Each structure stands twice: as structure tokens, then as C-alpha cells.
Amino acid sequence: xxNPHNPHASLDTCQEVLxxxxxxxxxxxxxxxxxxxxxxxxxxxxxxxxxxxxxxxxYLVHQLRNTPPQLPESVEYRLFVIMNLEEYASxxxxx
Amino acid sequence: MTGIKIDLDIYPxxxxxxQGLKRGDPEAxxxxxxxxxxxxxxxxxxxxxxxxxxxxxxxxxxxxxxxNIHRFEERSALNTWLHRIATNAALMHLRKHKHRExxxxxxxxxxxxxDVYREVRDATLAPDDHAMNxxxxxxxxxxxxxxxxxxxxxxxxREVEGYSTEETAxxxxxxxxxxxxxxxxxxxRLREILAPYFT
Numbered sequence: 644x645x646n647p648h649n650p651h652a653s654l655d656t657c658q659e660v661l662x663x664x665x666x667x668x669x670x671x672x673x674x675x676x677x678x679x680x681x682x683x684x685x686x687x688x689x690x691x692x693x694x695x696x697x698x699x700x701x702y703l704v705h706q707l708r709n710t711p712p713q714l715p716e717s718v719e720y721r722l723f724v725i726m727n728l729e730e731y732a733s734x735x736x737x738x
Numbered sequence: 739m740t741g742i743k744i745d746l747d748i749y750p751x752x753x754x755x756x757q758g759l760k761r762g763d764p765e766a767x768x769x770x771x772x773x774x775x776x777x778x779x780x781x782x783x784x785x786x787x788x789x790x791x792x793x794x795x796x797x798x799x800x801x802x803x804x805x806n807i808h809r810f811e812e813r814s815a816l817n818t819w820l821h822r823i824a825t826n827a828a829l830m831h832l833r834k835h836k837h838r839e840x841x842x843x844x845x846x847x848x849x850x851x852x853d854v855y856r857e858v859r860d861a862t863l864a865p866d867d868h869a870m871n872x873x874x875x876x877x878x879x880x881x882x883x884x885x886x887x888x889x890x891x892x893x894x895x896r897e898v899e900g901y902s903t904e905e906t907a908x909x910x911x912x913x914x915x916x917x918x919x920x921x922x923x924x925x926x927r928l929r930e931i932l933a934p935y936f937t
Contacts, residue, residue, distance in 0.1 A: 661926075662922075664922075665918065665921065665922040665925065666918075668925075669903075693929070695936075696929050696932070696933045696936050697925060697926070697929045699932075699936055700925070700928050700929045700932045700933075701897065701925065703874065703878055703932070704878065704882075704897045704898060704928070705897070705900075707875075707878070707898050708898065708899070708900055710875070711776070712776040712777050712779065712780035713776060713780075714741065714775050714776040714779050716740065716741045716742075718779065718789075718793050718796065719741045719742055719771075719775065720741075720742065721793070721797075722771060722775060722793075722796060722797055722800065723742060723768070723771065725797050725801070726767060726771065726800055726801070726804070727764075728764060728767060728768050728771070730764075731742055731744060731764075731768045732742055
């Protein structure tokens with residue numbers, strides 16, 4: 644069985660795998676290092692768990708993009724006032 | 739859309755809205771605010787962790803945008819330009835209230851090699867099992883808020899707002915390599931915080 648801590652010469656420690664994980668996730672890792680990293684992940688459970696939980700973390704963060712941001716009505720009102728748009732500030736939805 | 743009622747259809751597209759802004763039409767200013775203020779506020783509040791500071795940044799952003807719209811060369815989308823102004827304003831606030839600075843541009847070092855594994859749990863749930871509900875959203879927002887400023891600002895622009903590494907670096911006035919280092923650290927730190935929720 645392949646030693647998970649020395650599967651390849653270039654990525655021979657979990658620490659080195661971790662350093663390259665960012666570029667791997669961003670698709671910026673060279674094909675050679677990609678293959679080495681994937682080979683390491685296949686045999687190293689600790690790194691695989693880090694990779695999986697990192698992916699899940701980023702998946703959740705990206706969900707925030709799909710959530711429409713909310714501007715409190717009082718904050719919006721004061722913004723319109725400070726922008727000298729009082730005329731608009733008096734127009735509430737539905738009025 | 740809640741709050742103040744603005745007819746966003748007055749300007750059929752962004753080019754028309756920008757022309758309206760450059761003419762000084764109040765309707766254009768109102769449209770711009772209605773359309774873009776929520777996202778600007780979201781960026782500011784995440785960067786600053788303070789609703790009062792975020793409101794100041796919001797106001798400074800739109801005052802500055804209206805004042806300087808004639809300088810906007812339309813090489814980016816209007817919201818990108820506004821986000822850049824808001825980011826600069828937020829950074830100014832952070833500098834004003836700065837009480838500590840971490841050395842974050844050092845080469846990446848994972849202390850002891852095993853630290854990142856200390857909260858590793860068995861990741862058995864698929865991402866779909868973590869559909870965004872209010873509880874997980876709250877945990878996530880708090881986790882982002884807990885990041886040090888320099889990591890948080892990069893993380894918000896890159897991961898939450900979806901800007902590229904280069905755009906993020908430009909917005910923050912730092913190098914691409916510094917952006918990557920900070921992003922890497924922010925991702926790992928957030929992963930550590932959230933890992934227990936994946937068990």
C-alpha cells in the first residue's frame with residue numbers, strides 16, 4: 644500500500660498538499676501537481692477530510708451570493724435623505 | 739422589494755442609467771441607490787462588523803459615486819465601481835479603528851503540520867444536506883465575522899462577492915500573491931470553525 648505521507652516526490656507531506664489545496668480548488672494547479680495531489684488524497688484520509696470539509700465550507704459560503712441582501716428600511720430612508728432625495732424617501736412601497 | 743418605492747424601469751439599461759447619473763438626474767440617483775445599496779451595505783457590514791460603521795460607508799459610497807460619476811469610464815460594471823468605492827471607504831474605517839495587525843503576508847506555515855487536523859471530523863454529509871437555513875447562515879456569518887480583518891476583506895470580495903483574485907487584489911491595493919496567501923488562510927480558518935457542523 645502506498646505510504647500516504649510519501650506518495651510522490653513533489654508532494655511528499657500533507658503540509659505540502661495543504662499548501663497547494665487552494666490552487667487546486669481554484670483550478671490553478673499544474674496538471675502534474677493535480678495528479679499528485681489527487682493521488683495523495685486517494686490514500687490520505689486526513690487530507691481527504693480537510694479537502695471535503697473545505698469544499699463544503701465554500702459551497703455554503705457561495706450560497707450567500709444567492710441570498711438577496713437586505714437593506715434595513717431605516718438605513719435606506721436615511722440614505723435617501725442624505726442624498727437630498729427626500730421626495731423619494733416619502734414614497735413607501737404600495738403608497 | 740421593500741422600503742422606498744422607485745420605478746427601476748425608467749432607465750432601460752445600465753448605460754441609460756449612467757447617462758442619467760452623469761446628467762445629474764435625481765431619478766437616476768434614486769434608481770442607483772435602490773438597485774445597488776443593499777449589496778454595498780452587505781459588503782460594508784461584513785467587512786466592518788458594525789451596522790453604524792456600515793451605514794457610514796454606505797452613505798460615503800453613494801455621495802462619492804454621485805460626486806465622481808463623471809470620472810467613471812465604464813470599463814467595469816457600475817456595481818463593481820461602487821463596490822470598489824465601498825471597499826476603499828471600509829478600509830479607511832478599518833484603518834481608523836485598527837487596534838492590532840497580524841503578520842499575514844509571511845509564507846504559509848502550517849504550525850506543527852497537524853494543527854489543521856485538530857478539528858477534523860468525518861465528513862459524511864453531502865453539500866446538498868446543508869441547504870442554507872437561518873441557523874447555518876447565522877453560524878456562517880459569525881464565522882466570517884470572526885476572521886481577522888485582513889483575511890476577512892479578501893474572503894468577502896473573493897468568495898462571497900465572487901470577484902477574481904486579480905480584481906480582489908486591485909480593490910484592496912495588495913499583490914496577487916498576498917491575496918492568495920490571505921485567501922488560503924481564510925478558507926482554512928473558516929473550514930476549521932465550520933468542520934464540527936459537517937459531522
